[in-house]
Structure formats: structure tokens, C-alpha cells
Amino acid sequence: MPETHWLNDDEMAAWQAFLTAGALLNRRIEEQLKDESGLSHLQYEVLVRLGAAEGGRLRMTELAAVVVTSKSGLTYQVTQLEKAGLVRRSSCRDDVRGVYAVLTDEGRRRLEAAAPGHVGVVRAHLVDVLTPDQLAAVKEGLGEVARRLGG
Amino acid sequence: MPETHWLNDDEMAAWQAFLTAGALLNRRIEEQLKDESGLSHLQYEVLVRLGAAEGGRLRMTELAAVVVTSKSGLTYQVTQLEKAGLVRRSSCRDDVRGVYAVLTDEGRRRLEAAAPGHVGVVRAHLVDVLTPDQLAAVKEGLGEVARRLGG
DNA sequence: ACGGGGAAGTTCAAATTTGAACCACACCCC
DNA sequence: GGGGTGTGGTTCAAATTTGAACTTCCCCGT
Numbered sequence: 001m002p003e004t005h006w007l008n009d010d011e012m013a014a015w016q017a018f019l020t021a022g023a024l025l026n027r028r029i030e031e032q033l034k035d036e037s038g039l040s041h042l043q044y045e046v047l048v049r050l051g052a053a054e055g056g057r058l059r060m061t062e063l064a065a066v067v068v069t070s071k072s073g074l075t076y077q078v079t080q081l082e083k084a085g086l087v088r089r090s091s092c093r094d095d096v097r098g099v100y101a102v103l104t105d106e107g108r109r110r111l112e113a114a115a116p117g118h119v120g121v122v123r124a125h126l127v128d129v130l131t132p133d134q135l136a137a138v139k140e141g142l143g144e145v146a147r148r149l150g151g
Numbered sequence: 152m153p154e155t156h157w158l159n160d161d162e163m164a165a166w167q168a169f170l171t172a173g174a175l176l177n178r179r180i181e182e183q184l185k186d187e188s189g190l191s192h193l194q195y196e197v198l199v200r201l202g203a204a205e206g207g208r209l210r211m212t213e214l215a216a217v218v219v220t221s222k223s224g225l226t227y228q229v230t231q232l233e234k235a236g237l238v239r240r241s242s243c244r245d246d247v248r249g250v251y252a253v254l255t256d257e258g259r260r261r262l263e264a265a266a267p268g269h270v271g272v273v274r275a276h277l278v279d280v281l282t283p284d285q286l287a288a289v290k291e292g293l294g295e296v297a298r299r300l301g302g
Numbered sequence: 303a304c305g306g307g308g309a310a311g312t313t314c315a316a317a318t319t320t321g322a323a324c325c326a327c328a329c330c331c332c
Numbered sequence: 333g334g335g336g337t338g339t340g341g342t343t344c345a346a347a348t349t350t351g352a353a354c355t356t357c358c359c360c361g362t
Contacts, residue, residue, distance in 0.1 A: 097341070
């Protein structure tokens with residue numbers, strides 16, 4: 001077995017910063033969203049993706065992929081959102097097995113109501129903290145990371 | 152109420168990349184760690200922090216802060232690690248309420264055994280994907296983000 | 303000394319997540 | 333046209349996470 005190629009101090013610091021910033025930021029977002037809109041971050045992301053999709057709907061599997069959750073996790077959350085009236089399921093014409101998650105009018109209203117506060121947090125704690133160069137580096141660098149991991 | 156200051160395309164892309172890269176990378180890490188070492192990412196982080204601390208031990212609250220979990224979540228995980236013999240609890244001399252989580256010898260062995268594989272994943276999917284400039288930007292920029300959020 | 307405000311950890315029930323097993327169907331190739 | 337293989341979604345039980353409540357105890361000011 002080859003010698004392990006350890007991380008040097010800068011690499012370690014970068015990885016640590018990435019990990020910690022992600023966790024802390026997510027904690028803030030979760031808290032803010034729950035308080036002001038009664039949604040979890042995941043639920044909010046689901047609504048966002050549906051809101052941006054053609055016809056406000058997406059297949060379950062595709063939705064699970066874009067919000068990065070497991071299929072069973074998405075099944076659960078969509079069921080919750082359905083109970084809350086923000087999303088409904090509709091079957092797929094071309095594929096009997098297929099299911100669409102569809103954003104309801106009420107869902108879109110909730111999304112629009114939640115968005116400003118959410119964006120405010122992301123801006124205050126991430127976007128406005130980074131310099132333009134750093135923002136660009138995050139976009140390009142992490143974009144590539146995500147792409148290679150199959151995002 | 153003031154007009155919402157929305158994110159422009161670059162800001163949106165950066166935020167999206169950050170979120171997605173984090174989720175996908177974490178998924179990989181979780182999978183790798185579970186397969187090769189039988190540890191969750193959180194458990195691994197706990198061992199790392201203890202391993203790096205003076206005397207291989209840390210107070211519960213401080214440990215919870217550095218690994219970014221809730222106190223109750225840490226209580227649970229330390230209990231699991233204790234059952235596995237990787238960590239033990241020890242009471243604190245100066246503060247009767249205080250509890251130290253201490254890395255056992257077995258815990259250190261497991262940590263050392265798990266580290267190479269873990270580092271390999273972090274390197275392959277994150278560190279080696281970023282250019283030196285991007286790495287520096289992530290370190291500085293996200294480091295600042297974490298710092299401000301109380302990391 | 304003494305009371306109040308906090309901090310440290312744990313506990314508990316409820317909510318969520320995980321991953322494997324499963325059903326039904328689509329697709330492809332001989 | 334009949335398997336064999338793979339995909340889409342759901343289900344299920346077990347594991348984990350969450351947040352609030354609770355118990356103890358520290359620390360500070362009076």
C-alpha cells in the first residue's frame with residue numbers, strides 16, 4: 001500500500017473551513033426557516049426546485065437527485081408537504097411507474113413568502129462575507145467538485 | 152419592509168455549488184467511512200478532535216461545538232462510541248457537572264486505521280479538484296464565514 | 303452567606319433519515 | 333414474444349437527530 005498523501009496545513013484549513021462553514025450555515029438556515037416559515041431546509045429546497053421547473057413539477061427521482069437526498073427520504077418529505085397542501089402527487093402519462101411532485105398554488109405562495117428571509121440569511125452569512133474573488137472561486141471550484149460528484 | 156436583495160446569477164451559482172458540493176461530498180465520505188471503518192462521519196470527526204486534543208480528551212460541550220452538533224446529539228454518539236470501546240467518559244475534577252470524553256487506545260487505533268482512506272476521499276473529490284487559488288479562497292473565505300458564525 | 307441567572311449533561315418523545323427489500327413495470331436482445 | 337436486467341417509487345424497521353424539559357451545580361453580586 002502506498003504512503004498516505006496527507007493534507008498540508010492549508011489543505012487541512014480549507015477542508016475544515018468548508019466543513020464547519022457548511023454545518024454552521026445550515027444550522028442558521030434551518031433555524032430561520034423553521035421559525036419564519038415552518039419549513040425545514042430540505043422542504044424549502046424541494047419547493048424551490050419545483051417552483052423553478054417546467055409546469056412546477058418534477059419526477060420524484062429527478063427531484064431527489066437535485067436536492068441530494070435519498071429516494072426514501074424524498075418520499076417521506078413529499079408526503080409531509082402533501083399533508084401540508086404545498087405539493088401534490090400526480091401520475092405520469094408516459095411511465096406508469098412514474099410520479100410527479102407538483103407545486104400547488106398554496107405551495108408557491110409559501111415559497112414566495114419564505115424566500116426573502118431565506119435569501120437574507122444566505123446573503124448575510126455567506127454571500128456578503130465573501131470577496132468577489134472568493135465568490136467566484138467558490139462558484140467555479142465547488143461547482144467543479146459538485147459536477148464531478150455527479151451533481 | 153425593504154425590497155428583497157435577491158441573489159444575482161453568480162451569487163446563486165456559488166451558493167448552489169456550495170450546497171451541492173457539500174451534500175455530495177458528505178455522502179461520499181459517509182459511504183466510504185462506513186464501508187471501510189464502520190464509522191459515521193460524525194463519529195470520525197469526534198475521534199479526530201479527541202485525537203488532536205491535549206490528553207486525548209475534551210469536555211462534552213466543547214466537543215459538541217467543534218464538531219458542530221447539538222449537545223444531545225453528542226451525548227448519543229459518545230454513548231455509541233463508548234459501547235464500541237473507542238471512547239470513554241471521565242468526570243471532571245474542577246467541575247462536578249463536567250464530563251470528559253476520552254479517546255481510548257483502541258479508539259486511537261481505529262482512528263489511525265480510518266484516516267488514510269478518509270483523507271484519500273477528501274483529496275480526490277475536493278482538495279485535488281481545486282486549483283491552488285481556489286483552495287486559498289475557500290480557506291480564507293469560508294474560514295471567515297465559519298468564524299463569524301461562531302466556529 | 304444567599305438567591306438568581308446560567309452553564310453542563312442527560313433524558314425523553316417525536317420527527318426524520320437510512321438502506322435494504324420489494325413490487326410493478328419498462329427496455330432490450332436473442 | 334419471452335426472459336433477463338434495470339428503473340421508479342414505496343415500505344419497513346432500525347438508527348439517528350432534534351429540541352425542549354430537567355437536574356445539578358457554578359458563579360456573581362449584594
